[in-house]
Structure formats: C-alpha cells, structure tokens
Amino acid sequence: CKVENSGNSYGFYQSSMNEDVAVRVEMERHLRSALQNNELYLHYQPIFGSDDRRLLGAEVLVRWRSEELGFVGPDNFIPLAEQTGLIVEIGHWILKTACTQGRKWLDEGLKDFYLAVNISPRQLRHQDFIYLLKSVLDETGFPAQALVLELTEGLLVKKDSGTAQVLDDLKALGVMLSMDDFGTGYSSLAYLKMFPFDVIKIDRSFVRDLAVDASDQQLIVAAIEMAKALGLKVVAEGVETAQQLHFLRDAGCYSVQGYYLSKPIDPMLFSERIVEKELAERLVML
Numbered sequence: 001c002k003v004e005n006s007g008n009s010y011g012f013y014q015s016s017m018n019e020d021v022a023v024r025v026e027m028e029r030h031l032r033s034a035l036q037n038n039e040l041y042l043h044y045q046p047i048f049g050s051d052d053r054r055l056l057g058a059e060v061l062v063r064w065r066s067e068e069l070g071f072v073g074p075d076n077f078i079p080l081a082e083q084t085g086l087i088v089e090i091g092h093w094i095l096k097t098a099c100t101q102g103r104k105w106l107d108e109g110l111k112d113f114y115l116a117v118n119i120s121p122r123q124l125r126h127q128d129f130i131y132l133l134k135s136v137l138d139e140t141g142f143p144a145q146a147l148v149l150e151l152t153e154g155l156l157v158k159k160d161s162g163t164a165q166v167l168d169d170l171k172a173l174g175v176m177l178s179m180d181d182f183g184t185g186y187s188s189l190a191y192l193k194m195f196p197f198d199v200i201k202i203d204r205s206f207v208r209d210l211a212v213d214a215s216d217q218q219l220i221v222a223a224i225e226m227a228k229a230l231g232l233k234v235v236a237e238g239v240e241t242a243q244q245l246h247f248l249r250d251a252g253c254y255s256v257q258g259y260y261l262s263k264p265i266d267p268m269l270f271s272e273r274i275v276e277k278e279l280a281e282r283l284v285m286l
C-alpha cells in the first residue's frame with residue numbers, strides 16, 4: 001500500500017505489503033500523539049425528520065488533521081486505532097467532548113435532541129467501557145436517554161455472551177443502541193433478534209442508487225417494514241438528493257441524514273446554522 005498525497009489528504013492504495021507496514025507504523029506513531037497535540041476534533045452531522053425536517057439529533061464524526069500527514073479520514077485511522085488499542089483512549093475523548101457539546105446545546109434550549117456516537121468493537125469490549133461511559137455522563141450532565149451508540153455488525157460476529165451482557169447493561173443505563181451500516185453485513189437480521197437494538201441505520205450504499213435501482217428500492221421498503229414490525233426506528237444515511245429524500249419519506253423512513261440536508265460540520269457552524277434555526281422554528285410553532 002502506498003500513500004498518495006492528493007491535495008492534503010492521505011488515501012490508501014493496494015500495493016506491496018512492505019510499504020503497507022511502513023505506512024501503518026508511521027501513521028501509528030503520529031496517531032499516538034494526536035490527542036496530546038490536539039489534532040483530533042469532532043464534526044456533527046444533523047439528522048432530521050423526513051417529514052417535517054425537524055432536527056432530531058446529530059451524528060458525531062471524528063476528524064484528524066495531523067501536523068505531519070495532513071488530513072487523514074476516519075476510514076483510515078479508526079481501524080488502526082482499533083488494531084493498536086488506541087481507540088480506547090480516543091473513544092473516551094470523543095464521548096467526553098461530544099457529551100460536553102451536547103449538554104451545551106440542551107442548555108441552549110434544544111429539547112428532544114440526541115447525539116449518535118460511533119463506538120468501535122474494541123472500545124465496547126473493553127472491561128471499563130460501561131464505567132467510563134457512566135463517568136462521562138455524570139461529569140458532563142448529558143442524559144443517557146439522549147445518547148445513541150452506533151455499533152457495527154463487526155462487533156457482534158463474536159458470539160460471546162460478554163457482548164450480550166454489555167449491551168444489556170447499556171440498555172439498563174438508558175442509552176439507545178443503533179445498528180450502523182444496516183444491510184451490509186451477513187447477519188443483520190439474526191443480530192436484531194439477538195440483541196436489544198432500538199434503531200437501524202440503513203447504509204448509504206442502499207440509498208445511493210435508489211433512483212435507478214428497483215431492487216434497492218424494494219430492499220429499503222422491506223427494511224422499513226421489518227423495522228416497524230419490530231418496533232425499531234429507522235435512519236437512512238447518505239441522502240444526497242431531494243428525490244432520495246422523498247422516496248424515503250414516502251416509504252415511511254422516520255429520519256434522514258446526508259449531504260442533501262447538511263454535511264458534517266464543526267460545532268460552531270452547527271450552532272449557527274442548525275441549532276439557532278431549529279430553536280427559532282420551534283418558537284414559531286409554540
């Protein structure tokens with residue numbers, strides 16, 4: 001794998017193993033100091049009701065601007081953080097930072113607003129995860145009921161009873177669980193039956209070709225019907241066009257997220273563009 005420095009961002013390309021290892025070692029070295037050097041920051045992408053476009057919540061997405069490497073996307077460094085165990089510390093920082101920000105927005109008057117935070121498998125399986133999460137909620141005052149944890153199927157493949165226990169404990173704490181990238185794994189349905197999910201998040205690969213692909217349309221309609229039958233909420237990610245939004249709305253998909261509505265943005269912009277607008281609209285409706 002060789003690193004292509006296109007613009008200011010690093011991408012991976014399949015190539016020789018040795019280069020692969022060298023790049024990873026290099027990246028790992030920099031990732032280790034990223035937190036201390038304040039190179040990590042969070043973006044927030046709003047999630048809206050498909051019907052009334054009311055603000056429901058936001059997904060928290062981590063960003064890394066490395067002094068040496070430039071911008072590195074989460075698809076590149078999260079797997080590395082996961083492999084090295086750095087995700088435990090980084091993930092804790094993400095939760096703490098997001099919940100602190102979320103508390104501010106609630107204090108500004110945003111009611112019925114949730115934050116969806118991605119949790120990677122190793123972070124969730126860490127023995128202290130529940131304890132750390134509890135202390136973040138206590139310290140920041142962010143309500144557990146306003147927190148959604150987005151989990152991927154990768155986590156659940158290990159059919160250990162440990163995972164089931166952690167998920168039950170999380171539910172007892174009051175947080176909601178969302179199955180991210182729904183439909184991309186092999187056993188989404190089996191896991192929905194086995195574990196206490198509240199939300200499914202339809203992967204953007206199903207949304208992308210909605211306009212032209214009849215089978216994607218049927219899959220989405222079926223997924224929404226199934227979710228309803230099971231009492232689960234549905235979020236569709238990757239909504240890029242009005243057409244996609246209207247299809248999803250008409251199919252009964254409760255909430256939507258995507259570039260058509262807003263890209264992930266920094267918290268300042270989120271306050272200005274999203275929170276203030278929402279508060280003004282809610283005031284009008286009173």
Ligand code: C2E
Pocket residue numbers: 045060061062073074075078094118119120150180181204237238239240257258259260264
């Ligand atoms: P994900 O959780 O499925 O996040 C959704 C991804 O879709 C994000 O990419 C988001 O920026 C992108 N996206 C949103 N709307 C659109 C759209 O309309 N069109 C297109 N093409 N893309 C859209 P991002 O931020 O690059 O994150 C990629 C993945 O990295 C995430 O996928 C998640 O698995 C992981 N990730 C990101 N932040 C975190 C984090 O804080 N913790 C952990 N553990 N993983 C994270």
Ligand code: MG
Pocket residue numbers: 059118150180
């Ligand atoms: Mg996600």
Ligand code: MG
Pocket residue numbers: 180181201203237
């Ligand atoms: Mg997703």
Ligand code: MG
Pocket residue numbers: 180181203204237
């Ligand atoms: Mg996805």
